Amino acid sequence: MEGSPHLGRTGRRAQATPNPKRILQIQLRRLAQRPAALGARARAVALALAEGVASYLADLVGARGVRLVLNTSVAVLVLSLPFAASTTSRASTSVGATVAAEGVLPIQHRTIAPGDTLDTMANFYDVSVEAIAFANGITDAHFLRPGQTLLIPPAEGALYTVKEGETVDAVASRFKVDPAVIMSYNRLYFEPEHFAPGQLIFVRGAELPALFEPERPARVIAATPQIATPARAGRLAWPVGGRITQFFWWGHTGVDIGAPYGTGIGASDDGVVSATGWVPVGGLRVCLQHTGNLTTCYYHSGNVNVKVGDQISRGQIIATVGLTGVTTGPHVHWECKLGRELVNCLGL
DSSP states (O other), X not given: XXXXXXXXXXXXXXXXXXXXXXXXXXXXXXXXXXXTOOOHHHHHHHHHHHHHHHHHHHHHHHHHHHHHHHHHHHHHHHHHHHHHHHHHHHHHHHTTSOOOOTTOOOOEEEEOOTTOOHHHHHHHHTSOHHHHHHHTTOOBTTOOOTTOEEEEOSSSEEEEEOOTTOOHHHHHHHHTOOHHHHHHXXXXXXXXXXXXXXXXXXXXXXXXXXXXXXXXXXXXXOSSOSSOOOOOOSSOOOSSSSEEEEOOXXXXXXXXXXXXXXXXXEOSSSEEEEEEEEETTTEEEEEEEETTTEEEEEEEEEEEOOOTTOEEOTTOEEXXXXXXXXXXXXXXXXXXXXXXXXXXXXXX
C-alpha cells in the first residue's frame, strides 16, 4: 500500500469534471433539434465555432463561467430567431419583386359596356366622377364610347403622369396637398426614381377640376300629368325577374329586387311617366303615374329610356338595372305610393 502511487491523491473521474467543450456541443445540438432551429448551414457553423471557442472560454472564466455564458448565449439566440426569420422572409420576397407600401391599392382597368356612364363607374368603384375623368383625360361627362378602356384610380385622388422638370413640391401645390402625401404613397422616400418624367403617380385627396356639363333644355317634371291614365290591369307586375334582396318595412320604403346589370326594367302597369332623372341616394330613377292615385318608381337605374309625359304600357321597358346612387350591387328599388303614403308594392 505504501508504494502505491495513488495514495495521498484525490481520485477524480474524467466524466465528473465539467467539460466546457462538451457543454457547448450539447446545448447547440439541443437547439438544432427544435422545429424553429437554424438551417443546416447555421448548425455547421455553430458546431465549428464550438471547437475553438470552448477552450478559450474554459481558460478565461472557468467551468462555471462557461456554463453561464452558454446559457445566456442560447437564450439570446432563441429570442432572436423570430426576428432573423422575419428578416430572411422580407429579404427573399424583395428579390425580383416590387413591394408596395402598406395601404396602396392597384390601379384597375374597366372596359366600357353599352349603358355604362361615368356616374355608374364612380358609384361602383367608390370614387368621384371627377377622379375617373381626370385619370382618363375626359372633359365632357357624357363622352364615353363602348369598348373604351378606363383607368380607375385606386382611391379618391388624381392619377398623374410626371412631366419633364416637375418637382414633388410643384405637383403637390397644383393639387393642393402636402408634399409628404405624394412622397409616402408613391414610396419616393425609398424609391425616388418613381418620380421621373413619364412615370404615373397617384396623388391621394387631390383637388380635381370640375367636369364640363353641357346645357340641356329644362325638363318639366309633372307631379300629375295632364294625360288620362288607363285603368289598372290587376295586380302589379314585377319590374324585373329576379330575387328579392330586401322587403318593404318601416325602415325601407320599397322592395329591392336583384338582377344582372343592364337588365331591362318593365313598367308594373299601364301609366304615364311623371318623373325621371337623378335624385340623392336613389340615383337615376323613373316614376309612373297610374290610375287610383298610384305612383310607382324604379331607382338605381343605369339608363332611362323614356321621358316625362310618355304613355307606357304594362311590361314596357322603361329603364335598365344599374348601380347609380347608394347601392351595394345591381338591383331595382321598386317603390309604390297611394297618394302620399308609401305602400308595399307586393300587396297591390
